[in-house]
Amino acid sequence: MSYRLIRPLLFALDAERAHHLSLAALRMMPTAAALAPDPMLTTMVAGIRFPNPVGLAAGYDKDGRIAHKMHGFGFGFAELGTLTPLAQPGNPQPRLFRLVEDKAVINRFGFNNGGQGAAADRIARYRRPVGEGPVIGINIGANKDAAAAGRGIADYVMGVTCMAPLADYLTVNISSPNTPGLRALQDRSALDALLGAVMAARAPGGPPIFLKVAPDLEPADVEDIAAACIDHRVDALIVSNTTISRPALRSVHAGEAGGCRARR
Ligand SMILES: Cc1cc2nc3c(=O)[nH]c(=O)nc-3n(C[C@H](O)[C@H](O)[C@H](O)COP(=O)(O)O)c2cc1C
Known part of the structure; x- marks a missing residue:
């Protein structure tokens, strides 16, 4: 259909x-078989061979229920998550808004997910050995109360430890507008501490680590983030998450809080 x-x-x-x-x-x-890869579209990033560069972004399959099926629809990879160490309900509903006139969507889910332990058990059941089968990225974040409890970095370290064995790549997501204090990790000194801890937590031979950033950055922030990524040998950047800006939207939902994704 x-x-x-x-x-x-x-x-x-x-x-x-x-x-x-x-x-x-x-x-x-x-689960359908993967479409025959077109060599023209094969894309190498951080040592991973993506059959094509079009992937399913994080946020659709937060708990890793169907990520392994998406290659059958032609996707070159699927990124599941964001997963936090502990299960959490996310923000109260409604928290996802269609802005039909603007061909846009605003969400403030707030990392609703069943937690990394449950997801790890589920993914282990379908996951083929890393490097074989569909490319699956796992996006990790911090629980809602982590920053206030001084546990922000520890939550990411836990994510690396728990999810690395199951991932072709790991995404350290510090870009969600819907978790208090999360984007403050993009500041240089916080980012240095975070990346130092995360890279140290990755066991030798572990998956590449990608950093996912917000689009709402000043030029100086961009320079700081790039420098930190080089210093800590981050494998790639994912640019970017949804925006907190509201460029000329017409829908009644335009004033809703959250991250906005408008069709370009
Ligand atoms: C409804 C919705 C939920 C999302 N949830 C997450 C999430 O949990 N973690 C994350 O890193 N990004 C999340 N995102 C951001 C997307 O992964 C993606 O970065 C964003 O939509 C921009 O990519 P695009 O330009 O391809 O749409 C979400 C986006 C939407 C629209």
Whole structure:
């Protein structure tokens, strides 16, 4: 069934409900074989061979339920998460808004997820040896109360320890606008401490580590982040998460708090 037919059905539903229904449908579908890779599209990043450069971004499959099936739809990789050490419910609903007139979406999920332990058990059941099968990235974050409890960096270290054996690459996500204090980790001294701890926690032979940043950065921040990544030998940057800016939106939901993703 084409997207043109399914779209009116999905758009008749609350946005988060539609999200969960699409995940449930994917869970029921058999895992299809990967499409034959086109050598023209093969992309090497940090030693990983991506069959093509189009991937499923973090946030759709937060708990790693269907990431391994996405290559059957033509994706070159899928990134699951964001996963936090402990399960947490995220922000109260509603927390996902369609801005239909603007072809945009605002979300403030707040890292709702079932926790890294449960996800690790699930992923281990379908995960092929790293380097074989579909490319799966795992995106890690901090629990909501971590920054206030002085545990921000420890949460990332825990994520590296728990998820590295299951990941083709790990994404250190310090870019969500929906977790208090998280983006403060993009400041130079905080970033140095975080990256030092994260890189030290990766065992020899562990997966490449990518850093995911916010788009709402001043030029000086960009320079600091680039310098920190070079100093700590971060393997790649993911640019970027959703924005907290609201460029000329018309929808009634334009004033909702959260990260905005508008079609360019
Ligand atoms: C509904 C929704 C939920 C998201 N959740 C996460 C998340 O949990 N972790 C994360 O790193 N990024 C999350 N993102 C950001 C996306 O992974 C992606 O970085 C962003 O949409 C920009 O990429 P794009 O330009 O390809 O859309 C979310 C985005 C949306 C729209």
